[in-house]
Amino acid sequence: MDFLDKVYKKSDSIVFRKIADEFILVPIRQNVGDLESICTLNDVAARIWELIDGKRKVREIKDKIVEEFEVAPEEAEKDLMEYLQQLEGIEAIIEG
Amino acid sequence: MECPHIPSISYAQFSERLHKQVIAQRIPIQGSLELTFRCNLRCVHCYCNLPLNNRDVISKELKTGEIFNIFDQIAEAGCLWLLLTGGEPLVRKDFLEIYAYAKKKGFLISLFTNGTLITPKIADYLAESPPSEVEITLYGVTKETYEKVTGIPGSFKRCQKGIELLLARKIPLRLKTMAMTLNLNELSNIKEYAEDLGVKFRYDPELNPRLDHSKTPCNFRLSPEEVVKLDLADEKRVKEWREFCEKFLGPPQSNNLYLCGAGVSLFHIDPYGQLSVCMMSRYQNYDLQHGSFHKGWSNFFPQFIAQKPKSDYKCGQCGFIALCSQCPGWAWVENGDLETPVEYLCQITHLRAEAFNIKKL
Numbered sequence: 001m002d003f004l005d006k007v008y009k010k011s012d013s014i015v016f017r018k019i020a021d022e023f024i025l026v027p028i029r030q031n032v033g034d035l036e037s038i039c040t041l042n043d044v045a046a047r048i049w050e051l052i053d054g055k056r057k058v059r060e061i062k063d064k065i066v067e068e069f070e071v072a073p074e075e076a077e078k079d080l081m082e083y084l085q086q087l088e089g090i091e092a093i094i095e096g
Numbered sequence: 097m098e099c100p101h102i103p104s105i106s107y108a109q110f111s112e113r114l115h116k117q118v119i120a121q122r123i124p125i126q127g128s129l130e131l132t133f134r135c136n137l138r139c140v141h142c143y144c145n146l147p148l149n150n151r152d153v154i155s156k157e158l159k160t161g162e163i164f165n166i167f168d169q170i171a172e173a174g175c176l177w178l179l180l181t182g183g184e185p186l187v188r189k190d191f192l193e194i195y196a197y198a199k200k201k202g203f204l205i206s207l208f209t210n211g212t213l214i215t216p217k218i219a220d221y222l223a224e225s226p227p228s229e230v231e232i233t234l235y236g237v238t239k240e241t242y243e244k245v246t247g248i249p250g251s252f253k254r255c256q257k258g259i260e261l262l263l264a265r266k267i268p269l270r271l272k273t274m275a276m277t278l279n280l281n282e283l284s285n286i287k288e289y290a291e292d293l294g295v296k297f298r299y300d301p302e303l304n305p306r307l308d309h310s311k312t313p314c315n316f317r318l319s320p321e322e323v324v325k326l327d328l329a330d331e332k333r334v335k336e337w338r339e340f341c342e343k344f345l346g347p348p349q350s351n352n353l354y355l356c357g358a359g360v361s362l363f364h365i366d367p368y369g370q371l372s373v374c375m376m377s378r379y380q381n382y383d384l385q386h387g388s389f390h391k392g393w394s395n396f397f398p399q400f401i402a403q404k405p406k407s408d409y410k411c412g413q414c415g416f417i418a419l420c421s422q423c424p425g426w427a428w429v430e431n432g433d434l435e436t437p438v439e440y441l442c443q444i445t446h447l448r449a450e451a452f453n454i455k456k457l
Contacts, residue, residue: 012200015200015201016202017171017176019123019174019176020114020118020121020123020125020174021117022110022113022114022117026176026203028199028202028225029224029225040110
């Protein structure tokens with residue numbers, strides 16, 4: 001399946017928090033938690049996280065990002081792919 | 097966490113950056129909740145413990161659903177670091193339910209426990225869904241010393257078992273102790289024990305009276321001379337004190353009675369839903385059973401922390417105040433008013449300053 005046609009949903013192993021001006025991913029499950037480092041998201045990454053809802057295709061998320069931020073479609077697609085793979089790697093999102 | 101593309105910064109950097117923001121915006125980033133005052137031990141120095149099966153006490157405690165509701169509210173308000181403590185939090189039969197809910201809300205959780213009630217089931221759960229840290233208080237490395245403090249036969253063995261259960265599952269653990277007359281001779285052994293296990297260790301030599309103002313815990317205080325002698329025996333502690341003094345020494349920068357983060361970024365909630373600015377200052381609380389956390393934080397706290405001293409507040413002019421544990425909350429439990437200096441703390445501070453050759457600014 002084309003990457004852009006994939007649909008992701010958030011897993012229940014991580015919680016997204018917005019505190020002050022920070023976007024933070026707080027792990028719930030084993031192996032994800034590590035007191036030495038913590039994941040903070042920039043504005044674009046936080047917006048992508050919001051857009052992941054188990055319904056939107058990656059293509060639709062990409063289009064939203066291109067529309068809302070100053071970024072070329074090719075660059076958005078490349079970054080989005082890397083970012084989603086990383087989120088999948090830490091079990092923050094799953095396909096489906 | 098392996099997420100190189102997601103900006104990942106060191107925990108310390110993150111914490112510092114966030115703390116600056118939350119102080120400026122007055123966000124309740126750090127809270128503590130006493131799940132109960134009840135405890136299965138009867139430690140001689142404890143400031144809050146109540147009998148394990150006291151029905152009146154149990155009936156007054158927040159119910160599971162009420163705690164969930166408070167968690168919803170404090171998460172919404174921006175709480176990230178949450179301490180679950182007691183009494184002994186594990187005496188509550190719904191502890192795991194409460195813990196699981198707190199994890200789901202996305203708090204970074206510290207758990208203070210005496211360790212004696214940790215079962216394989218609880219340890220397995222904590223391993224699957226780990227806290228940031230568990231702190232177990234270890235009062236001695238021998239049964240005699242430990243149980244002289246706790247008053248419960250068999251508790252030493254159960255505490256050791258609890259430590260083993262956590263270590264076997266690699267759950268982040270720190271050992272700590274209160275240094276007092278009953279265990280002073282074993283303090284260095286407790287530290288060595290922790291080091292041998294490869295876990296962090298800290299001790300606190302300053303006992304405070306009970307919340308009901310009973311001075312019984314004070315009977316077990318080390319003398320100020322003994323406290324400072326302990327400081328001097330620990331090179332790392334001396335270095336940390338010196339660095340701290342270089343940064344913070346000098347008279348207070350504010351004429352408020354409260355000079356710390358209490359009510360600015362910190363809050364505390366007791367087992368009955370009483371919200372206070374910190375663990376020590378409980379003479380005026382906001383009742384969360386009859387009002388929202390938001391109202392308590394936004395309407396009640398600002399007036400509370402803006403209090404000015406009513407008298408000639410000696411500690412408010414002291415250049416050593418940053419070196420001292422004196423605060424209105426401690427003065428209240430010790431002296432029954434907010435401004436009378438706690439003589440014991442004052443003596444420790446001045447001895448410390450003399451020992452470290454620190455001059456008043």
